[in-house]
Amino acid sequence: MLGFERYGNGIARGMAVTLRNMFRRTITTQYPEERLNVSRRVRGNILGWSSEKCIGCYTCARSCPHGCIEITTSSRGARGPVAAPCNQACPAHVNAARYIRLIREGKPDEAVAVVREKIPFPSVCAYICAHPCESSCTRGQLDEPIAIRMLKRYAVDNDTGLWKQRSRVAPPSGKKIAIVGSGPAGLSAGYYLSKLGGHSVTVFEALPEPGGMMLVGIPAYRLPRHILAADIKEIEQAGVTIETNVQIDAPESLLEQGYNAVLLAVGAHEAIGIGVPGDDEPGVLGGVDFLRQVNLGRRVELGNRVAVIGGGNTAMDSARTAVRLGAGEVTIVYRRTRAEMPASAEEIEDALAEGIKIVFLAAPSGVTSKEGQLLLECLRMKLGPEDSSGRRRPEPIEGSQYTMPLDNIIAAISQRPVVPASFAVDTDKSNRIQVEKETLTTGKKAIFAAGDAVLGPATVIEAIASGRQAAISIDKYLGGSGDIDETLASAEEIADRASGPSEDWRPGVAAIPLGGRLDGFDGVELGWSRESAVFETERCLRCDITYNVEKYRLNGGLCIYCGLCVEYCPFDALYMSYEYEHGWYRFGQRLLEQEQLLVPDKVKPSGYAHPEIEETLPQQTLLIDRD
Amino acid sequence: MTAAGTISQASALASDWPGNFWLHLLVFALIILAFVILTVIILIWLERRLLGRIQVRPGPNRAGPFGLLQPIADVVKILTKEDTVPGWGDRLVFWLAPLVAFVPVLLVFAVVPFWNGALLADLNIGILYVLAVSSVASVGIFMTGWASGNKYSLIGAMRDIAQLISYEIPMMLSLAAVVLVAGSLSLNEIVAAQDVPYILLQPMGFTIFFIAALAEANRTPFDLVEADSEIVAGFNIEYSGMKFAILYLMEYSEVVFIAAIATSLFLGGWRGPFLPPFLWFVIKMFAVFFVLIWIRGTLPRLRIDQVMAFAWKFLLPLALINLVVTGAQVVFWPQAPYWSLVPINVTLLAALLLLWARFFRLGGSRVGI
Numbered sequence: 001m002l003g004f005e006r007y008g009n010g011i012a013r014g015m016a017v018t019l020r021n022m023f024r025r026t027i028t029t030q031y032p033e034e035r036l037n038v039s040r041r042v043r044g045n046i047l048g049w050s051s052e053k054c055i056g057c058y059t060c061a062r063s064c065p066h067g068c069i070e071i072t073t074s075s076r077g078a079r080g081p082v083a084a085p086c087n088q089a090c091p092a093h094v095n096a097a098r099y100i101r102l103i104r105e106g107k108p109d110e111a112v113a114v115v116r117e118k119i120p121f122p123s124v125c126a127y128i129c130a131h132p133c134e135s136s137c138t139r140g141q142l143d144e145p146i147a148i149r150m151l152k153r154y155a156v157d158n159d160t161g162l163w164k165q166r167s168r169v170a171p172p173s174g175k176k177i178a179i180v181g182s183g184p185a186g187l188s189a190g191y192y193l194s195k196l197g198g199h200s201v202t203v204f205e206a207l208p209e210p211g212g213m214m215l216v217g218i219p220a221y222r223l224p225r226h227i228l229a230a231d232i233k234e235i236e237q238a239g240v241t242i243e244t245n246v247q248i249d250a251p252e253s254l255l256e257q258g259y260n261a262v263l264l265a266v267g268a269h270e271a272i273g274i275g276v277p278g279d280d281e282p283g284v285l286g287g288v289d290f291l292r293q294v295n296l297g298r299r300v301e302l303g304n305r306v307a308v309i310g311g312g313n314t315a316m317d318s319a320r321t322a323v324r325l326g327a328g329e330v331t332i333v334y335r336r337t338r339a340e341m342p343a344s345a346e347e348i349e350d351a352l353a354e355g356i357k358i359v360f361l362a363a364p365s366g367v368t369s370k371e372g373q374l375l376l377e378c379l380r381m382k383l384g385p386e387d388s389s390g391r392r393r394p395e396p397i398e399g400s401q402y403t404m405p406l407d408n409i410i411a412a413i414s415q416r417p418v419v420p421a422s423f424a425v426d427t428d429k430s431n432r433i434q435v436e437k438e439t440l441t442t443g444k445k446a447i448f449a450a451g452d453a454v455l456g457p458a459t460v461i462e463a464i465a466s467g468r469q470a471a472i473s474i475d476k477y478l479g480g481s482g483d484i485d486e487t488l489a490s491a492e493e494i495a496d497r498a499s500g501p502s503e504d505w506r507p508g509v510a511a512i513p514l515g516g517r518l519d520g521f522d523g524v525e526l527g528w529s530r531e532s533a534v535f536e537t538e539r540c541l542r543c544d545i546t547y548n549v550e551k552y553r554l555n556g557g558l559c560i561y562c563g564l565c566v567e568y569c570p571f572d573a574l575y576m577s578y579e580y581e582h583g584w585y586r587f588g589q590r591l592l593e594q595e596q597l598l599v600p601d602k603v604k605p606s607g608y609a610h611p612e613i614e615e616t617l618p619q620q621t622l623l624i625d626r627d
Numbered sequence: 628m629t630a631a632g633t634i635s636q637a638s639a640l641a642s643d644w645p646g647n648f649w650l651h652l653l654v655f656a657l658i659i660l661a662f663v664i665l666t667v668i669i670l671i672w673l674e675r676r677l678l679g680r681i682q683v684r685p686g687p688n689r690a691g692p693f694g695l696l697q698p699i700a701d702v703v704k705i706l707t708k709e710d711t712v713p714g715w716g717d718r719l720v721f722w723l724a725p726l727v728a729f730v731p732v733l734l735v736f737a738v739v740p741f742w743n744g745a746l747l748a749d750l751n752i753g754i755l756y757v758l759a760v761s762s763v764a765s766v767g768i769f770m771t772g773w774a775s776g777n778k779y780s781l782i783g784a785m786r787d788i789a790q791l792i793s794y795e796i797p798m799m800l801s802l803a804a805v806v807l808v809a810g811s812l813s814l815n816e817i818v819a820a821q822d823v824p825y826i827l828l829q830p831m832g833f834t835i836f837f838i839a840a841l842a843e844a845n846r847t848p849f850d851l852v853e854a855d856s857e858i859v860a861g862f863n864i865e866y867s868g869m870k871f872a873i874l875y876l877m878e879y880s881e882v883v884f885i886a887a888i889a890t891s892l893f894l895g896g897w898r899g900p901f902l903p904p905f906l907w908f909v910i911k912m913f914a915v916f917f918v919l920i921w922i923r924g925t926l927p928r929l930r931i932d933q934v935m936a937f938a939w940k941f942l943l944p945l946a947l948i949n950l951v952v953t954g955a956q957v958v959f960w961p962q963a964p965y966w967s968l969v970p971i972n973v974t975l976l977a978a979l980l981l982l983w984a985r986f987f988r989l990g991g992s993r994v995g996i
């Protein structure tokens with residue numbers, strides 16, 4: 001009997017594992033700020049794998065806590081049947097998976113060309129995109145999503161302008177289009193209509209400079225102005241005329257002036273007030289109004305103690321801007337908890353790092369002013385049951401009033417579009433212009449609408465996607481083909497894959513030190529070096545490429561049927577049955593003959609992919625609600 | 628080999644430092660108390676942090692920087708808990724037990740040299756004293772088990788006694804070998820005699836000592852005295868408040884104690900180049916802590932039959948062989964140079980371990996306790 005050898009070996013390996021763990025990055029859930037919900041899933045006994053669906057991405061192998069899945073794939077890949085999740089998640093369908101590969105191959109200029117195929121604002125997006133792609137990135141299920149935005153930033157920082165050589169310009173069509181509003185929606189639509197539709201486009205902007213919310217909302221420390229200016233210049237070079245300081249009141253009159261179509265892309269620029277008695281006291285500012293003043297370089301008098309009401313990105317931007325204007329004590333008041341905050345986690349972290357305090361579970365109930373200072377009266381809140389948006393509804397606690405003495409209050413709760421009655425278009429109760437979903441036509445002939453004016457406050461990339469949609473629709477309306485796609489990157493050659501994706505976490509992102517940040521509006525985040533960028537690209541699982549799987553083995557002796565692999569597989573290539581006894585028998589019996597995965601005759605996929613049967617499955621959550 | 632070694636007497640601390648016998652007692656009693664409590668606090672923090680890292684989570688990190696104040700928060704929490712005495716228990720014994728358990732552990736430190744001559748009492752029977760006094764702690768543990776009037780407490784306490792008696796024997800035999808090599812029972816002299824740390828000269832002795840010490844201090848994988856999954860919390864199940872705090876302190880002081888003894892007897896104690904002796908002592912102790920925590924984070928708990936069998940069938944014979952071999956080396960080859968003894972003994976350790984592993988077999992028939 002080889003007792004000691006076996007035990008000794010086991011002990012030594014165990015000690016090695018624990019030692020290695022000491023140097024790994026820790027993972028934790030900080031209750032109650034973060035609540036981890038694990039979806040319902042199935043445990044069962046038959047685990048099956050479908051060779052047709054599997055693309056050899058290694059996700060399952062890496063998700064398995066016991067390392068019992070072994071995959072060998074060919075190194076030659078081909079384009080798979082479905083687009084990568086990142087690509088699908090992007091409102092404008094920018095092919096992130098592809099440009100990540102190009103960056104890895106050392107071709108940032110080709111990567112920018114890939115981005116340019118879908119959006120005219122590559123640099124802006126590289127700096128401030130809300131990156132829905134990262135939220136759906138497969139890699140995020142394993143550890144951290146690929147830092148797609150930072151990779152794009154690396155690409156635009158190292159662009160050589162290669163895309164211009166392949167740029168297509170349509171012959172003039174002789175049609176004239178007026179666009180109201182120079183935000184991302186208006187400018188994107190204008191760019192495509194002018195460049196690929198051949199129409200002559202004029203953009204009217206009420207403010208002295210073009211850019212919309214990108215200019216007057218997003219602060220310069222997140223989006224440096226020269227970056228925005230460069231993207232806009234490219235659009236002007238494509239033939240778009242921008243007329244600033246022109247306020248449009250009646251789109252009908254534009255049609256009378258000879259324009260063939262009008263696009264309303266007026267954004268959402270009216271701050272919604274706090275809605276409590278006294279919210280019109282002097283010293284109470286609207287979030288976007290405040291940012292607009294600052295961003296247009298106008299003087300804004302701010303006192304030392306500032307409270308910002310709200311929990312979205314506008315609140316974060318207002319607070320961080322206030323700090324930069326010299327306010328010493330900035331407090332964000334939010335009525336729910338951090339877990340429910342709509343602002344992005346990075347923004348919250350940055351705000352906290354810059355010394356901004358956040359008061360959770362408090363809502364204003366009144367404002368009074370006394371001896372030149374404002375008194376903000378707040379009520380403590382507690383979280384009640386979930387509302388329709390899935391977030392828990394805050395409920396006031398009786399008699400928990402308290403007051404905060406302040407110099408200024410900034411209401412950054414939300415925005416709504418300003419649609420003057422003279423536009424004569426249908427709006428809903430949040431003032432959003434009502435359009436036909438597919439074509440973006442308003443009730444009026446030849447008048448279209450796009451961007452935040454239709455969506456309500458959204459994101460730049462959604463506005464761009466909406467602008468593209470409007471461009472297609474307007475081009476078709478004017479008798480064009482509606483084809484605004486162009487091929488700017490060279491035809492893709494899929495290089496051989498040397499090895500599976502790397503095991504590492506994201507490299508860190510450098511930022512200018514805290515000390516240097518607060519007295520100016522310089523860009524906070526610094527870009528990546530080539531090394532960091534390539535390092536990051538190596539983590540990508542290449543979800544859109546299929547590799548021929550030569551060997552797929554599950555070590556039945558190690559598998560604990562946790563079902564994680566089934567859940568992680570982005571392509572539904574794995575399934576597990578819940579025929580416990582039955583399955584066990586069949587699986588067990590054949591396991592003895594051949595140690596390989598068996599395909600059961602009845603395929604019952606996990607609830608992950610089938611929400612309709614989810615109700616009947618046992619629910620699992622890691623943390624129990626205690627309050 | 629003589630005990631004097633190469634350390635000159637001049638560098639040793641006078642035995643009545645700082646000048647007077649009673650003052651010496653007082654000062655060292657305070658130093659020891661402070662040292663033990665401080666080390667225990669650091670140890671508890673270190674253990675929780677390291678276990679956290681091992682389990683890929685940060686460990687306590689809210690109280691103070693890096694969670695450094697966590698032990699203090701814990702102490703405050705424990706001390707403010709209600710102090711209860713079980714109705715069916717034996718009140719007097721219940722009160723006394725934590726003290727009976729804790730004091731002996733503290734007493735052991737009287738003979739631990741922090742550097743040359745810096746110890747409360749340089750007893751010429753140091754090791755004997757250590758073994759004798761430390762075993763008394765088990766009486767305290769047994770008292771807790773008895774006085775709680777709870778079957779789980781009693782089972783825990785019984786396990787402790789069984790474990791202690793079993794492991795005391797290989798431990799003593801392994802220390803006897805050290806005494807043979809050093810030619811003295813005084814800890815300070817044993818340290819002074821270690822021109823080469825005895826972990827190299829006595830690899831087998833160290834292995835046996837270390838395993839036995841783990842068992843005596845009820846550390847994983849021998850923590851079945853307090854195996855939650857079997858006997859809830861073992862001997863201290865009925866304790867709360869201050870009394871629980873003392874038991875907790877006792878458990879961790881035992882860890883400090885085995886680290887201190889391992890350091891003194893096998894790792895060269897306060898000896899080492901460049902750094903001040905006291906620092907060497909502490910560094911080595913913390914190295915031992917690290918290994919203890921590492922083991923705790925890795926190995927699962929043994930069953931009681933495995934524990935017993937391991938002591939009697941594995942450690943005891945090896946300890947006997949080690950004693951005979953060491954005796955032979957000391958008698959027949961007293962002038963043996965280190966460069967030949969070290970490899971010989973290490974090879975012997977490996978050979979014997981492998982050989983014994985083949986003999987060693989568990990169970991076969993019924994299992995008791």
Ligand SMILES: Cc1cc2nc3c(=O)[nH]c(=O)nc-3n(C[C@H](O)[C@H](O)[C@H](O)COP(=O)(O)OP(=O)(O)OC[C@H]3O[C@@H](n4cnc5c(N)ncnc54)[C@H](O)[C@@H]3O)c2cc1C
Binds near residue numbers: 450
């Ligand atoms: C503070 C803040 C921070 C944000 N941060 C981000 C971020 O980090 N990432 C992200 O993706 N999104 C962010 N957004 C959202 C994003 O900026 C908007 O969703 C996007 O700019 C909307 O684009 P749009 O073209 O629809 O409208 P806008 O960008 O709002 O442009 C509308 C333009 O129309 C002009 N206009 C309005 N009425 C008239 C009129 N009658 N005549 C002429 N001109 C008119 C306005 O002056 C404005 O310039 C942020 C928004 C805010 C407020």
Ligand code: SF4
Binds near residue numbers: 084086087100148542
């Ligand atoms: S792993 Fe790569 S290809 Fe897959 S979703 Fe993430 S970025 Fe896209």
Ligand code: SF4
Binds near residue numbers: 053061
């Ligand atoms: S996760 Fe799915 S697609 Fe990816 S290798 Fe595993 S089975 Fe194939």
